[in-house]
Amino acid sequence: MNYSTPRLAERVAHYTQEIILPNILNWEKNRTADRSFLTAAADFGLLGLETPLDKGGLGGSFLDKVAMAREMSQASMAVTFALINSQNIAARLSGSPVSRHAEEIAPLLRSGKLVGCTALTEPSAGSDFAAIQTSATKTAGGWILNGEKAWITNAAHADIIMLYAQTDPEKGWRGIASFLIDARNPGFKRGDCHDILGGHSIGAGGFSLTDYFAPDEDRLAAPGDAFKYAMTSINGARTYVAAMCAGMLRNALDQAITYGKERTSFGQPLLQHQGLKWTLADLATERECLDLLTAKAAHHIHTGADAVLSAAYAKKYAGEITVPGVTACIQAMGANGLKADTLLGHHLACAKIAAYTDGSTEMMKERIAAFF
Numbered sequence: 572m573n574y575s576t577p578r579l580a581e582r583v584a585h586y587t588q589e590i591i592l593p594n595i596l597n598w599e600k601n602r603t604a605d606r607s608f609l610t611a612a613a614d615f616g617l618l619g620l621e622t623p624l625d626k627g628g629l630g631g632s633f634l635d636k637v638a639m640a641r642e643m644s645q646a647s648m649a650v651t652f653a654l655i656n657s658q659n660i661a662a663r664l665s666g667s668p669v670s671r672h673a674e675e676i677a678p679l680l681r682s683g684k685l686v687g688c689t690a691l692t693e694p695s696a697g698s699d700f701a702a703i704q705t706s707a708t709k710t711a712g713g714w715i716l717n718g719e720k721a722w723i724t725n726a727a728h729a730d731i732i733m734l735y736a737q738t739d740p741e742k743g744w745r746g747i748a749s750f751l752i753d754a755r756n757p758g759f760k761r762g763d764c765h766d767i768l769g770g771h772s773i774g775a776g777g778f779s780l781t782d783y784f785a786p787d788e789d790r791l792a793a794p795g796d797a798f799k800y801a802m803t804s805i806n807g808a809r810t811y812v813a814a815m816c817a818g819m820l821r822n823a824l825d826q827a828i829t830y831g832k833e834r835t836s837f838g839q840p841l842l843q844h845q846g847l848k849w850t851l852a853d854l855a856t857e858r859e860c861l862d863l864l865t866a867k868a869a870h871h872i873h874t875g876a877d878a879v880l881s882a883a884y885a886k887k888y889a890g891e892i893t894v895p896g897v898t899a900c901i902q903a904m905g906a907n908g909l910k911a912d913t914l915l916g917h918h919l920a921c922a923k924i925a926a927y928t929d930g931s932t933e934m935m936k937e938r939i940a941a942f943f
């Protein structure tokens with residue numbers, strides 16, 4: 572997958588080399604989400620990746636986002652996912668008909684002064700998105716929101732949230748609308764980050780809303796439309812998460828191959844032993860398949876074709892091969908594969924995260940089987 576301009580490739584490469592790689596081990600050690608990588612991303616323009624040029628962004632395409640996801644995740648999927656989640660909100664609001672969204676909030680998101688996120692999941696509803704209980708009740712001039720969200724990327728420091736809430740429980744998914752929530756307003760309370768096994772930069776956590784008032788102009792999508800919007804945009808997310816998995820696998824495999832060429836056992840390089848060579852050859856083939864599935868889904872999204880099935884294939888396959896693939900690379904490097912500075916442990920935690928975000932592997936099987 573190539574970038575639309577070489578300049579964009581350079582930005583991503585420089586950000587990865589200068590910001591992620593020198594810091595990721597410390598961020599992991601501290602077990603915290605460090606907001607500085609989002610601020611730094613603004614210096615490289617990356618928070619405006621998909622915002623059109625005439626609105627102050629880089630004017631990149633969905634294919635650029637997928638290429639960035641794949642390359643940057645070789646250093647950290649957690650950082651990449653957090654960055655993309657914030658830029659998604661910047662891009663969405665830059666096209667809003669509400670001038671406060673497009674001209675005040677979107678530029679602040681692109682500059683890294685504000686951080687964005689998307690909130691569907693709740694403590695009691697994940698896979699079953701239609702079962703969310705956060706309520707939105709109509710009142711004069713706006714909506715009153717109450718409820719709790721959990722497992723939200725960037726919840727550690729998000730300021731601007733695209734949040735889904737139920738306006739009429741009797742209507743099921745048709746009652747779900749989306750709202751812009753400003754974490755600086757009364758009624759918003761941030762919780763602690765979830766203490767997870769790794770990938771802390773993703774900043775996953777929760778928050779609650781108590782009689783939070785959203786003016787009418789902050790209702791982003793009407794009941795019913797919001798659910799459909801979420802179901803369409805999630806195909807894009809599944810595709811770039813699959814690309815992130817391909818990036819992690821590439822990095823893990825490159826390291827295992829280099830190690831196998833340099834390290835000897837029983838009088839020859841490790842890689843000359845058939846058992847290891849074949850394991851890595853199988854893995855290289857799987858990585859190639861993942862790249863192809865991802866490219867197909869990305870092409871569908873880029874051209875406006877229906878991507879439900881192709882995105883589900885890519886995400887399901889990524890969810891199944893990445894954890895065992897990274898584990899095999901750790902094994903191929905012996906004890907050295909366990910060292911933190913290989914980033915293989917970080918990739919392993921992130922590969923596990925990727926098997927949940929934007930729909931679990933089991934939910935991908937459900938999607939695929941719905942076409943039978």
Ligand SMILES: Cc1cc2nc3c(=O)[nH]c(=O)nc-3n(C[C@H](O)[C@H](O)[C@H](O)COP(=O)(O)OP(=O)(O)OC[C@H]3O[C@@H](n4cnc5c(N)ncnc54)[C@H](O)[C@@H]3O)c2cc1C
Pocket residue numbers: 656688689690691692696697698699721722723724725773775924927928929930931932933934
């Ligand atoms: C680090 C991280 C970041 C995240 N970021 C965000 C975010 O930014 N925004 C957001 O809204 N959400 C986010 N999520 C939440 C993610 O979307 C959910 O974790 C995911 O949808 C699964 O929901 P759950 O964890 O509640 O699992 P559950 O729905 O409780 O499911 C538990 C298990 O049962 C399986 N299962 C459920 N139903 C079925 C079924 N019908 N058939 C077979 N198996 C089934 C699931 O696959 C899973 O393995 C994030 C999650 C993580 C881990």
